[in-house]
Amino acid sequence: MRLKVWGARGSIPAPGPETMRYGGNTSCVEVTLSDNSTLILDAGTGIRHLGMAMKQDRSEAAVAHPVNILLTHLHMDHIQGFMFFPPMFEAGSEIVVWGPASPEASLRDRIARYISAPLAPVEVRELPSRLTFHETDAQEWQIGPARIRAQAVNHRGPTLGYRIEDNGTVLCYIPDHEPGLGAPLASIEDEWISGFDLAHGADLLIHDCQYTDSEYDHHLGWGHSPVSDALEFARRTGPARVLLFHHDPLHSDDFLDRLDTELAERWAQLGGPAGCVSLATERLELELTRDRVQRPAEAAPPPAPPLRSPA
Amino acid sequence: MSAQQRPLELILARNLLSNLSTPGLLVGDGGRLLFYNEAAGAIVGRSFEEVTGFSAEEWTSEFGPLDIDGHPIAYEQIQATKIVRAHMPFHGEFSIKAHGGRREIALTAIPIVAPDDSTAAVVLFWLTDGEPVPAHAAHLSDRLREVDGEAAP
Ligand SMILES: [Zn+2]
């Protein structure tokens, strides 16, 4: 499994000179499965650049497969790029969208609220691509070579986390998550921790870390994790590597650099191995193999290098 | 990893209860006692940690509710069980065993219905020793008859 981060920002795009390195685009991660097909995690504004890159780079093998998009939920920062994803406008492309069910309306109808007037100049039915929608509650299913598991996690509104297993490697993606709301993560039993089974023993966990601990005091119940809970969740679930994600739009590159240093220190205090936890940066590429996570160009065996590309 | 992870609605229900000063418990689909909070523990005289994993039979024999003769009522026969299984809330009066004695409580049970239709319950209760039975008892009997009628062939 290979992956590339196309957007790691939370809540709202945050472009500008102060966010150049970590990036301003909202949630989107490209996953290339072992059969070369593309799985996309969320359709935040990062998906626009991904779509443009796919247009240029897609191998014949990749074009032969449908593009599967797994949506964690329908908050704007996870669907805003949808309408600017070039394959949506190609008659030959087949796009399969997976997302949480709601008793109120179908997934297609809920997404169509955004892709329709007056918010958009097009309607879902006008899109020339072959577009299908699947609602998924807590369940497992197969997409190509990958076993996908979805589970409801603690956020605001119906929200899924995903566990993706392909060729013996496991990626867990829970970008919006507040597992510590009303629960002491350090002491509560595993079975009572939201998202535990999804993340347990993964090779790579991509997880919410929107707030510092002091910011969290003013955002209790907003659906996102402070640093302490993100690290504690990682300690409890034991993934090999952790990419912290969904950066607050107010956090500049300099701020995030300082946070990255603090994270490493606090992770060490929790007894975690060095180099395992870092902040996601836009365009970061990783390769997940059976026993390590590394950037594709690097061939050195463990101990694996830091996840973050040099700025 | 220990037991399989609980579904989110139960995790949230437990988190809510654990932050309440109102005595409350969480009962799973088959009647297993999934959790009760510190306020409930103070009333019954045992902390939840001591009774973790109690089956329906175990907790009803330990805590009740009790019939008029002071015997525990079987879980399947408790009015609240029947009403909640019909996906309706319940409010009623019971006697329970607490600190080795008999206490009177009022309780409200709220069904927590999962996407797969399994039904747990959040139960909040209050000590009412000596308080008069509230006027909604008659209304409650009507609803019980409805539920029993639906269940009958
Ligand atoms: Zn978000």
Ligand SMILES: [Zn+2]
């Ligand atoms: Zn969200």
